[in-house]
Amino acid sequence: MSSEAVADIGLVGLAVMGQNLILNIADHKYDIVAYNRTTSRVDDFLANEAKDYKNVHGAHSIAELAKKLKRPRRVILLVKAGAPVDYLIDELIEHFEPGDIIIDGGNSNFNDTNRRYKALKEKGFLFVGMGVSGGEEGARYGPSLMPGGDERAWPHIKDILQDVAAKSDGEACCDWIGPAGSGHFVKMVHNGIEYGDMQLICEAYDMMHKYLKLDNQQMSEVFAEWNKGVLDSFLIEITRDVLAYKTKKGEYAVDKVLDEAGQKGTGKWTAITALDIGMPLTLVSEAVLARCLSSIKDERTRASKVLDGPAFTEYKGDKKAFIKKLEQALYASKIISYAQGFQLIRAAGKEYGWDFNNAAIGLMWRGGCIIRSVFLGDITAAYRADPNLENLLFYPFFKDAIHKAQGDWREVVAFAVSNGIPTPCFTTALSFYDGYRSARLPxxxxxxxxxxxxxxxxxxxxxxxxxxxxxxxxxxxxxxxxxxxxxxxxxxx
The missing domain is CATH 1.20.5.320 (6-Phosphogluconate Dehydrogenase, domain 3)
Incomplete structure (x- = not known):
């Protein structure tokens, strides 16, 4: 071992996520070495954000990074998915030795991770594809981490990763997923479910805005109330905040945002993978397509001037009662989305020979990540009670919840259709439910x-x-x- 070897782990990529994860690791008393291809960022980081950390070291080359790492060398890559990951891996293995560990913490496609895992294993390197969720705040104070790949790496990285990960009821939101690209596969499904959750929330917002004629402050208060019950989650919480946010001029900022949704591809990958495996991941697929529809803004604007539909009139009934129904419709649709997501994970386990621990996945998503919610505690409990559970809808808790909610759910969908309000995810969730419970289909x-x-x-x-x-x-x-x-x-x- 080189006399220069001082660090327990290294990290390449000093965007905000990388910087925050370094500080998180350093807070847990590990020595870490930081590297970035633009080396001036290393110096800036050490002089500013990390100035009070004696256990954060810098490197100005891959060779220097390798020299400063204890054996087996461990390094996390937090760079843009695709070619940059391959480029860095090629550089690293020139200076690393067999038995050293490379962790890709970016949003890589699991098929790329499968390829890299196989190629590096043949050369004697231990490759890990690790899903990271929680955004900038999660990276700084506790993300959800989903590592998979060469299992020989796990004893060498387990303590570090579980120490820095978010905690739920005292348990780390990080556990070993499985071989090859399984970690990135689970992160991909997480992101797909995230697409669905966000679209469902947007459809509920649209119903309240167009049909109930609530203003932003009223809607913010609705989401605040929902966040105290079965819908308690990070995404409901931030929706409450987004709707209430005003500019310095006292205007609601959300009303100024162009209605064209972006996407980075993980939702699309999830839908494509489901199609390849032959699983009916209808809600995530509709959420992706809803973003695609939003992106043709000019065409939609022209269509709005020539295509007729029902006229919007303010709801004359009991708005509070309808909001309760809307809450149940959102809850039921969310159950369907997660049931479909875990159905895909189950099918992928059979397809690729990966033995997934669904209870552990539920726990990993329980804290730190974007879809974190109280709801995921119920999913963890379901799979702990029955690790071989065929579908979440068969578990008494979720079966009873769906049975309780479906009257309100059907009423909300019927109202939306009758009034011309697009609800692709509410509607497809209900259609899936009715199809899934049909012993015979056409x-x-x-x-x-x-x-x-x-x-x-x-x-x-x-x-x-x-x-x-x-x-x-x-x-x-x-x-x-x-x-x-x-x-x-x-x-x-």
Missing amino acids: ANLLQAQRDYFGAHTFRVLPSEANEDFPEGKDIHINWTGHGGNISASTYSA
Whole structure:
């Protein structure tokens, strides 16, 4: 070991997230070395934000970084996903040795992490893809951390990561996820659920704004009240604050924000992955599409002048009673979103051979991250009670909650449709629920159509099987013929 080796861990990337995570690590009495490709940022950071920290060291090159790290070397990368990560890895392994640990803490696509994990393992390096959630404040005071990759790295990084992570009921919001890109996969699903939560909140806001004609202060008070109950969460809390915020001129700032939503891709990745695996992640997909619809502002503006719909009239009923119904509709839709998210995680475990601990994932999301909420405590309890739970909707707590809420939920969706208020996530959540609880769907007709035009074959219901329609066989009919006689050559195993 070099005599210069003084640091327990290094971090590359001195944007605000990186700086805050360094200070968090230093607060927990670990020595850490900071590096940035623009080395002047290292000097500025040491002279300003980290000036009172004797256990924060600087490096002006990857070679110097490597020399200052104790073996096995441990380094966290907090840089833009994609090519910059590959570039840094190539630089690091020139100065690192087999057995050293590289942690990618950026928002990398889990497929890229799978590739890097495999390539670095072949070279003897221990690669970890770690989801990090909580934003700048989380990085500084306790983020949610989702590490996965080469499990041999875990004993060397566990204490550091769990010390700096957020805590929920005394437990660290950080645990080992699994091999390869599993950590970044779980972070991707987290972000997808975040898309859904945000869109649901926006739809509730739109209902109150357009239908109930509440002003921003009134809506802020509604969200403040919701934050005391089943919807208690970080996103409800910040919505309360956003709606109440006024400029120096006394104007509500949110009203000045252009209604074009941005996105960085993780929600889209979640929806695409669900489609690839064949899982009905309808709510997150609609949330992504809602952002896409918002982005065609000019076209929407032109459409608003030529396409008719119901006229908005102020609600004449009991507004407080309707707000209670809206709260239940939001809660029920949120349950569906998380049920779908964990359904995707379950399917991915089978697809990629990853043995996910859903209770641990629920705990990791319970604090520090953007979707943190009281609700996630109930999810953790569900999976601790039954680690093999097929779907959250089968757990008594969530089943009862959905049963209690669905009358209000249906009424809210009906009101929105009748009054022309777009509620894609409320609506798709309810449609999924009704589809999921249907023992039989009209897909029998769809399969017959596919067989008619493309000879794609179909299988029969066990209750309808006979010698002409044998169970478990792929059958094709000439649908333009008569009588439906089927010879042995028209079906195959």
